[in-house]
Amino acid sequence: MKDIQDGRAFATKLKRCRWILRHNPYESINLQPESASPFAQDFFDLRSEAIIKLKDKTAIQSAQLRQLLSVSKVSLITSISLAAILAYIQRTVVPSSELLVWCLLMVLASLLRAALVYSPQTLRLDDAAAVQARLQKFRIGVVVAGAVWGSAGLLLFPAHHPQYVMFLIFTLAGMTAGGVISFSADLVSAVAFSVLLSLPVAIRLFVTGDHLSEAMGVAVLLYLGFMIASIRRINQNICENIILRIEAAAREGKVRESEERYRLLLSHLPVGIFHYNTDLVITYCNDRLAELLHNSVEHVIGLDMKLVKDQAILPSLRKALEGERSNFEGHYLATYSDAEGWAYITCTPFHDHNGQIAGGIAIVQDITEHKAAEEKINNLAFYDPLTGLPNRRLLLDRLQHALASSARSGREGALLFIDLDNFKALNDTLGHDMGDLLLRQVAQRLASCVREGDSIARLGGDEFVVMLEDLGGHDLEAAAQTEAVGEKILAMLGLPYQLVAHEYRCTPSIGATLFSGHELAKEELLKRADIAMYQAKQAGRNTVRFFDQQMQDAVTARVALEGELHKALDRQQFRLHYQIQVDASGRPLGAEALIRWMHPERGLVPPDQFIGMAEETDLILPIGQWVMDTACAQLKTWQQHAPTRDxxxxxxxxxxxxxxxxxxxxxxxTVQRHAIDPKLLKLELTESMLLENIEDTIRTMNALKEIGVQFSLDDFGTGYSSLQYLKRLPLDQIKIDQSFVRDIASDSNDREIVGTIIAMAQNLYLDVIAEGVETEEQRQFLQDNGCTHFQGYLFGKPVPVEQFEAMLQPDRAS
Ligand SMILES: Nc1nc2c(ncn2[C@@H]2O[C@@H]3COP(=O)(O)O[C@H]4[C@@H](O)[C@H](n5cnc6c(=O)[nH]c(N)nc65)O[C@@H]4COP(=O)(O)O[C@H]3[C@H]2O)c(=O)[nH]1
Known part of the structure; x- marks a missing residue:
């Protein structure tokens, strides 16, 4: 029902619109699409069309006017010529006064028309009022000319000379026909001209009264009627032609505009675009494509894609010519320049107006940067940025493939877990840059130790893994091959490294494990190789060790212990034990504070089992601070009592x-917090730690010396024991390592070493203390050789403070 109502309203409005168009093009039309119905939409379209037509009305009229003016000159000349001929012929049969009057009227009418035709005023096509005024003037000229020509039917009509009457009618008929042709662009002008020309002569013929004249009069009228009908049709055709021309011009303008718009759009698009024909020749390309190819648009257009250097894209281009949309992603190499990169190309078929495939359109996206980023991400995800070697992730992936391949081939493989010995010390002493340099050199050397199919990976820090594949089919054979590679790696990595100005030596510890098919998971294999490496470390470093189960159990226990060590400090499970140090007469000089871990289940854990672990995990820092605090607190207590004050x-x-x-x-x-005499605090340092960075060490020791603390060099004799550095260190005491003391009685070598150490210390004016003194014999020897201080079970084991203080009682001393 609503649709019907809409339809009716639409029809009414359509009618009104048409009426306006026809009768008053300048009336404003204010019609809105009231609803979203299809009729309303149609009406809205029609209204837009009508408004455009109204605007075009002026253009139509000016085109009509131009057409009228263009033929006016010829028609005016023809009119004047015919008028002259008519006047000349009729001069003998019409009174000269009438002829003169007519000629005069004709001259005036011609002058008027000439003035209108040759008017210098230029016509402004968009000025509706000017066009209207000019048309009106033209019509006036036509009406005047028509009237003068019509008056010839009355003034130049010689009733008694039928031949001259015939000539007059003939001339007027010709003029009418010519007028119709000349003025048919304007219906008003053409009709007025015909009527004004034909009607007077027709009347004059009827007035004559004879049958022939009357018949001729009727013929003239019929002829006039036919003329008017023809004029209407011709006028309609002319108007339609003009409209078509205007519309075509407008359409052409729009097409040109849209072409320009698309041209601009295409040229400035950030993607490359090209069109190609069915011969794969480029017929269009935008600026971006030319830019991508490092070429000019002119050179790219006309390029035969069949002849380009890199033909990888051709299958996709051809697919589009078969009517299918296709994509191409890949690397491209330009033919006529050095351009290259990665592109993503979408090819779409292009159809002509008959629906036939006329070529293809390709959209080219430059994905070079995207690819580079992708590669970078990939590299970051799978490769170690420092050495360029595969990382753990890629190694595990390759290991998975190696396991599968081993399962297929029945051949064994091996993992070698390589850890550099003392790498941390290098980092600490020469800095991280040198550490990085060493790691890069290690990576290069490893590459020279393995076959092409084998893999090398860096897991992080100084840990590398080498994966060997395609070894023998039996354990022994595969183990021998692995051992050989391990030895080769040991030899190669053991060669000196040139780290800028430093020559550096370093050894690796290598743990190896074999694999065969999918017997063990990849993570388990890696763990086993790691454990074996740990075993190699335990065995003195610079060696290869194969995984064994006992070792794994020990490592598992160690991991558990490490977990507990983290909590030990918070749970207050550490204690300090004190081992007495005496002089030659057995008088207590002091003590060495030795840490103990009182584990609730494991009992007393000696420092050998956890100090190393604490050092690896940096837990030694809080633990060390705790020791320092506890020791200072103890010193403070001792300071307050005479027997222990010193x-x-x-x-x-x-x-x-x-x-x-x-x-x-x-x-x-710490010293200030506990308000102790710093002289009573003696720091025991080992040789190896002092050598790490001798200059920094001396600086630190001097700074501590300024505070007042003393230094004792622990484990003396086990390291370099070089006089060179010993001289430079602000030491107070040297401690002879218990390993020399132990065998003094039986080993003459040790006796010699001990003697030398004591002599050296005396030369440097340093105290000497021997540790691990268990027998009177050892003490005597040491004393005889000049040793003045002693520590060992002979005087007392490390004990809790209460027991230690009890040992100091005078009754016991005596
Ligand atoms: N067989 C034998 N052994 C004797 C004799 N006299 C002393 N000892 C032992 O020798 C070690 C001397 O300590 P060290 O050389 O500094 O060696 C120490 C030291 O390097 C480290 N350590 C102990 N406490 C601490 C600490 O608080 N901080 C740090 N950083 N390390 C500690 O643990 C190592 C071992 O300490 P301990 O097990 O307490 O072992 C102590 C002590 O119990 C003897 O006559 N015969």
């Missing part, structure tokens, strides 16, 4: 602790 307490300091940037500050803060 006791010196030796505290072990680990390398990590000592090399902390704020170690001096920490010691000073």
């Amino acid at each position: 006791l010196v307490l030796a505290v072990n300091v680990s390398a990590t602790q000592f090399h902390q940037l704020d170690f001096v500050f920490q010691v000073r803060a």
